[in-house]
Amino acid sequence: MNRTLRIVLATLIGIAPSHVPVKAEEVMIAVAANFIDASREIAPLFEQATGHRTRISYGSTGKLYSQIEHGAPFELFLAADTQRPIKAEEEGLAVPGSRFVYAKGRLVLWSVKPGLFNNAERFLKEGAFDHLALANPKTAPYGLAAHQVMNRLGVLDGLTPKLVRGESIAQTFQFVATGNAEAGFVALAQIKEWAGEAGTLWEIPPHYYAPIDQAAVLLKKGEANPAAIAYLAFLRSDTAREVIERYGYGVE
Amino acid sequence: MTFDWQPVWLTLKLAGTTTLLLLILGTPIAWWLARTHAWYKQALSAVVALPLVLPPTVLGFYLLIMLAPDGPVGRLTQSLGIGTLPFTFEGLVFASMLYSLPFVVQPLQNAFEALGPRPAEVAATLRASPWDRFMTVVIPLARPGFLTASVLAFAHTVGEFGVVLMIGGNIPGETRVLSVAIYDYVETLEYDQAHLLAAGMLAFSFLVLMTLYLVNGRISRSHQP
Numbered sequence: 292m293n294r295t296l297r298i299v300l301a302t303l304i305g306i307a308p309s310h311v312p313v314k315a316e317e318v319m320i321a322v323a324a325n326f327i328d329a330s331r332e333i334a335p336l337f338e339q340a341t342g343h344r345t346r347i348s349y350g351s352t353g354k355l356y357s358q359i360e361h362g363a364p365f366e367l368f369l370a371a372d373t374q375r376p377i378k379a380e381e382e383g384l385a386v387p388g389s390r391f392v393y394a395k396g397r398l399v400l401w402s403v404k405p406g407l408f409n410n411a412e413r414f415l416k417e418g419a420f421d422h423l424a425l426a427n428p429k430t431a432p433y434g435l436a437a438h439q440v441m442n443r444l445g446v447l448d449g450l451t452p453k454l455v456r457g458e459s460i461a462q463t464f465q466f467v468a469t470g471n472a473e474a475g476f477v478a479l480a481q482i483k484e485w486a487g488e489a490g491t492l493w494e495i496p497p498h499y500y501a502p503i504d505q506a507a508v509l510l511k512k513g514e515a516n517p518a519a520i521a522y523l524a525f526l527r528s529d530t531a532r533e534v535i536e537r538y539g540y541g542v543e
Numbered sequence: 544m545t546f547d548w549q550p551v552w553l554t555l556k557l558a559g560t561t562t563l564l565l566l567i568l569g570t571p572i573a574w575w576l577a578r579t580h581a582w583y584k585q586a587l588s589a590v591v592a593l594p595l596v597l598p599p600t601v602l603g604f605y606l607l608i609m610l611a612p613d614g615p616v617g618r619l620t621q622s623l624g625i626g627t628l629p630f631t632f633e634g635l636v637f638a639s640m641l642y643s644l645p646f647v648v649q650p651l652q653n654a655f656e657a658l659g660p661r662p663a664e665v666a667a668t669l670r671a672s673p674w675d676r677f678m679t680v681v682i683p684l685a686r687p688g689f690l691t692a693s694v695l696a697f698a699h700t701v702g703e704f705g706v707v708l709m710i711g712g713n714i715p716g717e718t719r720v721l722s723v724a725i726y727d728y729v730e731t732l733e734y735d736q737a738h739l740l741a742a743g744m745l746a747f748s749f750l751v752l753m754t755l756y757l758v759n760g761r762i763s764r765s766h767q768p
Contacts, residue, residue: 471630
């Protein structure tokens with residue numbers, strides 16, 4: 292055996308395990324795409340506070356739910372609605388009684404072009420643009436809320452040929468941020484993290500769409516994992532709530 | 544259950560348009576690659592083959608940046624008065640042509656190389672013009688290459704997913720092709736529709752490939768002495 296290999300083996304066998312604290316566990320979390328930035332900020336705070344580690348997967352709420360239904364190894368589900376966590380409970384995929392609303396989402400109409408509109412409602416009614424982005428209403432709660440806003444304003448039918456659907460709110464944001472769509476319905480939280488031009492923003496009045504109550508739930512796979520239970524508790528802590536509010540969400 | 548045929552027609556239209564345009568574009572490239580001894584031949588071959596090895600996301604990412612209103616290609620298309628390409632059928636054709644280019648160029652190049660310069664030279668001694676030589680001698684002799692190229696380009700475009708997902712925007716009748724529709728149905732747990740389309744794709748792909756092998760087998764047998 293050559294020397295390098297021996298050193299590598301010795302490292303793997305002898306040293307690596309001693310780096311892992313005895314009680315630290317890892318939790319696998321499925322996080323709705325609108326909460327990407329906030330969850331990235333919360334993760335190190337959680338890891339510092341508890342010593343546990345996180346592994347996070349992102350996607351639209353609908354896509355994550357379908358993965359969970361098919362045995363994905365997620366232990367926590369941070370959805371962008373309440374409906375799918377409830378469904379997970381009903382289907383026996385989640386632990387009953389563990390569900391709570393960790394954030395109330397805010398929908399905005401946004402464009403990277405500064406001064407694209409003064410009156411957003413008139414902008415939507417006139418429809419003088421080629422593409423308007425939203426998340427797929429079937430899988431993404433923010434897309435559903437966008438539908439409700441357009442319905443309320445009576446512009447949905449007229450704008451339908453111009454709608455481009457992102458498969459999650461993250462792709463929708465990217466369509467707008469690259470300028471490929473002139474404007475789009477995205478989450479306020481995404482704007483908070485955006486480092487580019489401020490562009491044009493309309494914070495849509497909350498009564499224009501059904502509340503986006505984002506619920507978290509403990510999945511059956513995480514029932515026995517102390518890290519999963521600790522994360523849910525941490526999500527309700529003042530530290531986490533401060534981060535969540537800073538991203539423009541409401542908290543209960 | 545009502546079956547939505549729109550993604551099927553749209554996909555066939557996209558694959559058909561792409562294949563036709565690629566044959567027009569790919570033939571001269573393949574001919575040149577088969578004949579040239581230029582020092583940059585290998586570099587060009589590598590560029591043509593790139594879509595074979597790149598993840599579709601690389602292509603999708605660069606297309607989004609380049610085709611955007613303030614991207615280099617986006618500026619050009621706007622100044623030509625055709626607007627921007629993402630989220631349009633034309634944009635998908637453009638992306639598909641890049642994506643399927645090696646599937647046309649490589650079989651054609653192989654066919655041209657296998658042919659060698661001899662048939663065209665013989666035709667030249669009979670005073671056939673270069674264009675005449677190419678159309679009446681080279682193309683008929685390279686028929687298996689053209690068949691393979693057409694079938695592969697068509698089938699590969701039908702099977703395209705990643706690039707379309709990134710620059711398509713999932714617009715019914717415009718960019719919502721089969722693969723995206725299936726993805727959508729699976730995500731929304733509409734498995735009946737997903738099964739129909741997916742099984743259809745499976746059968747279609749098998750039939751296409753089997754036909755190709757059968758026909759090419761027959762042609763090469765008929766050419767054996």
